Amino acid sequence: MDISSAGLRVLRQIAESGSFTAAAARLGYTQSAVSRQAAALERSVGTTLFERRPDGVRLTPSGLTLLRHAHTVLASLAAAERELAGTVPRTEPVRFGAVQSAGSVILPAALAHLAATDPQITVTTREGTTPVLIRALRAGSLDLAVLTSRPPHRPFDGDSPRLHLETVADTELAVAVPSNGNFAGRTTVHVDELVHAPWIATPSSSSEPLLGIWPGLPGRPRVIHSARDWLTKLQLVAGGFGVTTVPARLSPVLPPGVSLLHVDGAPPEIRRVLVARLCGDPAPAIKAVTQAITSTA
Numbered sequence: 001m002d003i004s005s006a007g008l009r010v011l012r013q014i015a016e017s018g019s020f021t022a023a024a025a026r027l028g029y030t031q032s033a034v035s036r037q038a039a040a041l042e043r044s045v046g047t048t049l050f051e052r053r054p055d056g057v058r059l060t061p062s063g064l065t066l067l068r069h070a071h072t073v074l075a076s077l078a079a080a081e082r083e084l085a086g087t088v089p090r091t092e093p094v095r096f097g098a099v100q101s102a103g104s105v106i107l108p109a110a111l112a113h114l115a116a117t118d119p120q121i122t123v124t125t126r127e128g129t130t131p132v133l134i135r136a137l138r139a140g141s142l143d144l145a146v147l148t149s150r151p152p153h154r155p156f157d158g159d160s161p162r163l164h165l166e167t168v169a170d171t172e173l174a175v176a177v178p179s180n181g182n183f184a185g186r187t188t189v190h191v192d193e194l195v196h197a198p199w200i201a202t203p204s205s206s207s208e209p210l211l212g213i214w215p216g217l218p219g220r221p222r223v224i225h226s227a228r229d230w231l232t233k234l235q236l237v238a239g240g241f242g243v244t245t246v247p248a249r250l251s252p253v254l255p256p257g258v259s260l261l262h263v264d265g266a267p268p269e270i271r272r273v274l275v276a277r278l279c280g281d282p283a284p285a286i287k288a289v290t291q292a293i294t295s296t297a
Helices: 005-017 020-027 031-045 061-084 106-117 130-139 230-238 248-253 284-296
Strands: 050-053 056-059 092-098 121-127 144-149 163-178 188-190 198-201 222-226 244-247 258-264 270-278
Touching: 005 020, 005 031, 005 056, 005 061, 005 130, 020 031, 031 061, 056 061, 092 106, 092 130, 092 284, 106 121, 106 284, 121 284, 130 144, 130 163, 130 270, 144 284, 163 230, 163 248, 163 284, 198 230, 198 244, 230 244, 230 258, 244 248, 270 284
Parallel strands: 092 121, 092 144, 188 258, 198 222
Antiparallel strands: 050 056, 144 270, 163 244, 163 258, 163 270
16 A cells, blocks of 8 residues: 555544545645545555545544554654654643533643643643544544533444543533523522523534523523623623523633523433543553543542
């Protein structure tokens, strides 16, 4: 087989992005260039590597096998480039991803813990949704990620390679409301009272549900504002422009003017926080970061 490093990078990015178009955007290529690289890679190995589906592109079992080896090849090439350039790192790097709700509470505490106990570890971070971070883990673009799941907390999917999951904490979903106004001075709200509330939600896609709406709402939500950023949503709540759902663990970082209410009249919505990595014996630096997350969450 005659496989180029460019072809392996395209394979990895398609695995992470889930589409040729998104992979091209991340790599700075045209879509046709990515398609040509993918086709050339399949010709070189003599088998189908990509499965085109209505919801995007996934790797076939052969593609996943090649991806596993691509991790090693690309990591070795990157190490060789650094050594030849005289920039061999003196620290232990860990690439870490986190869902947005974890970034404001779990991430700062874990990084502060690491700075005190393991200063030789350098953590680089990125934010994303759980589906995006899972793809990045499997593509080898991340070493570790904090994810969330909702009941019944089944395994995320049956794709390969499998993920090693460790529960960090369970937290109850609550509703963030303005401290002044209709819900002032309250600690609970009945789910029926939320039917006609003005909601602030995160846009959804085919693979990601609409976030910020109470899951058991008995009726169609009235979404007034749409925003992805947690700070934006909570500042809109503080200004009296709507309500949104947040994990109760965010209570220490709520801005002034925002209160959290427990929802009555509906089953509790529990969100599980997990730290995930690929299966196998992790490097000591990855173990240390995992320990920092679990001990400070």
